[in-house]
Amino acid sequence: MSIETTQHGQQGVVTAPAHDHHEAHHAHHHEESFISKYVFSQDHKMIAKQFLITGMIWAIIGGLFSVLFRLQLGYPEMTFPFLEDIFGKWAAGGRITNEFYYALVTMHGTILVFFVLTAGLSGTFANLLIPLQIGARDMASPFLNMLSYWFFFLASVIMFASLFIQTGPAAGGWTIYPPLSALGQASEGSKLGMDFWLVSMAMFIVSSLLGGLNYISTILNMRTKGMSMTRVPLTVWAIFFTAVLGVLSFPVLLSGAILLLFDRNLGTSFYLSDIVVKGEILPNEGGSAILFQHLFWFLGHPEVYIILLPAMGMVSEVMSVNARKPIFGYLAMVGSMFAICLLAFLVWAHHMFVTGLNPFLGAFFVLLTLLIAVPSAIKVFNWLTTLWRGNLRFTPPMLFAIGFVSLFISGGLTGIFLGNSTLDLHLHDTYFVVAHFHIVMGVASFFGMFAGVYHWFPKMYGRFMNNTMAYIHFWVTFIGAYLIFWPMHYSGLAGMPRRYTDYSNWESFKQFAEMNRFISTVAMVVFAVQLLFVFNFFYSIWKGRKVTSQNPWGSNTLEWTTPVNPGHGNWPGEIPEVHRWAYDYGKDGREYISQVEPIGEGESKH
Template sequence: MNQESNNTVRPEVHVTHDGHHVEHDHGHGHHKETFITKYIFSQDHKTIAKQFLISGMIWAVVGGLMSVLFRLQLGYPDQSFEILETFFGRWAEGGQIKPEFYYALITMHGTILVFFVLTGGLSGTFANLLIPLQVGARDMASPLMNMLSYWFFFIASVIMMSSLFVQTGPASGGWTSYPPLSALGQASEGSKVGMDLWLLSMAMFIVSSLLGGLNYIATILNMRTKGMSMTRMPLTMWALFFTAILGVLSFPVLLSGAILLLFDRNLGTSFYLSDIYVKGQIMPNEGGSAILYQHLFWFLGHPEVYIIILPAMGLVSEVMSVNARKPIFGYMAMVGSLFAIAILAFLVWAHHMFVSGMSPFLGSFFVLLTLLIAIPSAIKVFNWITTIWRGNLRLNPQMLFAIGFVSMFISGGLTGIFLGNSTIDIHIHDTYFVIAHFHIVMGVAAFFGMFCGVYHWFPKMYGRYMNSTLGYIHFWGTLIGAYLIFWPMHYMGLAGVPRRYMDFRGWTSFNQFGELNKFISIVTIVVFAVQLLFIFNFFYSIWKGRKVRSMNPYGANTLEWTTPIRPGHGNWVGEIPEVHRWAYDYSKDGREFIPQTEPVSPNETKH
């Protein structure tokens, strides 16, 4: 029923989806654009996307810089760096990071990158930008909720950022914040006020994520233009759809876990606490279970890694197809495997807990279900490879990042088969092998998906191109650098070197990698500098980039390329186009591309 109304609406009316949402027309039909409504409290999905993207980039620089600085400690534990004292003051007196602050840094690095960059920055950007544009809607189902989603994200950011400046330092119990460490101020400086701020910020973040996610789901289900059946949607839409469902179903569980932790911290409850003697003090709490938190946390925590990687998969599928001038291979299998991954995402959380003392019998089910994920993942990889087979590849930066994504996804996915197997996990659990695995598969790979999306849709966002020479340098620097950093870490992991250690010199089993740690630290600095190049390219190109001169610069099929070069709020001038086919008719019947808006002619070959 949404479809007919879309076609009958006059172009001046911005929000025009549904007959019984009359009040929306009233709210948006004739608002005057001031600087504040256009750039700050904007309800335009494209502006909100840019807000998420730029906030995400700021966070990425902060989180990335943290990793560079703690890599200095790891690479050169015996040296002092004045720059550390410049940044951290009394936390790095004399140029050496204090242990409490080292742990605060890695905690913040993880929290920032996982939540604020790769969830907020990635989903927030591309769900907002692409969903209305690719399903053919003038805006999200609820632009107001969408705006609130960003501003809750902003509040979460402010709280998290402010926790860096409190007297006792930010949270320092790892991004997973396991109690009792995170519950007891006596156990760690970071578990004092910093931890409360962390929890508060996460609560705000979850609200933001829910507001956004519900909106994405509602928009995709209800606001597709005429002819846009679910199976005609580009894979980006499917990926963002499953991502939103994962978020809506799993984030509330984290919220409950966080609230119980807040209670344990501040109200004297014992959800997670029992039998504790800390710093000479006997705690009264009895009967709680520290493991309960881990279940609640990982019930979000594992879907969370798919919340990070699925949008990247969607972006890569789309960009790869456009630039290979070839349909994505096995569209239905791609959708099916996204679905399978989304379902399995909820059934594997306890593979993070094989050595927590959980029943080995229960663990065996999680081994089985975890390794099952390799099947849809393998299907996706083979389908991507087949997509570029016999294509006509334009190797622009976004296509290179798409190929790089697949490479990283293979490398990081395969090491997941080691970790998901509980027998091997006993040895490599919480070692550098884990660091290497997840940085490659959900860190670097997700970033590659994000870069791929930014280079590809930058023209849609700003009406200009990014500089491609800088793009090539960015790609090669990042691909080579990421492998140089994380590949050797697998060996440290196989040697059993534990993660979250700031110095290995006191150990005879782990001190054989001193030179390697120096090497990794140096490469990290270089790769970080290359990312700054990207950020510079991004902002420079907003104002100075080469202008886009045609509506459909890539010869792509999807609907966003039927909008004006710089679309206003409402996206299409005139009627929203009708869709007649799927998004992937590239190189069909001798034609390089056939847009979704073109009716199927009777003598076209069927696929």
């Protein structure tokens, strides 16, 4: 660091040659090599792109896995010889084997929850938007930020390698409950693949923690002059709460995973007791498998908000910009996110109602779970009132933002069903749960992410994405998502369980055979349309329509005061000073007033 501010706020002394030049927050350009610009970059914008593109590759893999197992579910009586050509013994006779099916489901969940919707979503937009929207040259520690990406990359490599192990990748569900996951002799997927899974996740957790520390520290310490916490855009607030959740809950998952590694490799009995595998009595005694569930869900529940909150923040921002109206209830939005963040830590046991949890204790978790409906309803109300009588521009990001609200409502309502322990006893581990979390957490967060990608693509690459392809992408995905997941509510209510390869021998579920085929067909169409999005993304990087104006969306926030293609350091001159909040749209007869514009005569301060 060339100039360091000491704790007393004075300028420190200039230190020797440009060591640590990554923190040289100067606007002057110096030639960067290919490696330092594109590979080991410490520019937050480049790191954001690295996270996004890695996340997209993972999304394609994870999505493809769902197409494969939907093929098996939709057409249980058919054989697909090409599968055997590709997967060999895993698809013997052209049918996906039970072991392989479970591995596919497990990897689909792991990849999409952690690698796409955690790293790909918050990694991308936290990195891109925090410095740009709060007015900073870069993150508090660009070096840690770079490490965060490379730990994610390492986790990705390990997880990807696990797909090619002879005994297959981890299988046992993305929640990897012991004892199944703790005992190699229990299933193929609990052998080497599970060790890879655990090591990969440990790397992933390190990545998330390094990233999260940096996000919090940057948001609280590096805001430009005038940018008080009540003036930052809601995206930044959302990312802040996300980072707090991650920093406090991921270490607990790490503890749980370390104990599981002990049980697997060192013969301890944290989670194991009185187990017989294939006629062999194991010596482990005194362990508790439920202990793992407590540790897992203490992360696992905040994790769903880690996924959802950034999407909520981006939707708020995109919606306000495209409705040309201030966001309704800014402080209520912040307050409700805080409430969600707090409640996220107090509801984990609602995933465990059927584990023999004391019903009296369960009642408290029911109450706390249902309390989440209050901040969620506040947010929905505020989004709808932001749209109300707005001057709506139906750009692709706006459509995805509105789609997000629709999905959040439909998926959220079924959460009220599942939050009640009495109903959950019946619905637990059925397709109702699958429908619920896919709509409210999976697809909704994807919509937030798409809104973000379409909205900030011009800032990332200086070009626009193609609108026609974007509209096709939106409508097919939106309708398709409902067509896939809505019917699952019915089969779930009828008691159809998750995690089975074949329901055709089951008299009571034969009625759903056609519905299953329908779902599988739609899933393939929706997957194909996601490839259209990927094509649009890469095509537009090089061939998209060029952005000619600094502020193409007419937005108030600071990222649009930078040059069209900002360099490392973001602003060529001084960082602008902020005089107002981010949501002065349609004020005093003006369409929008940028945050950098000073308060006018007779105008009240905000």
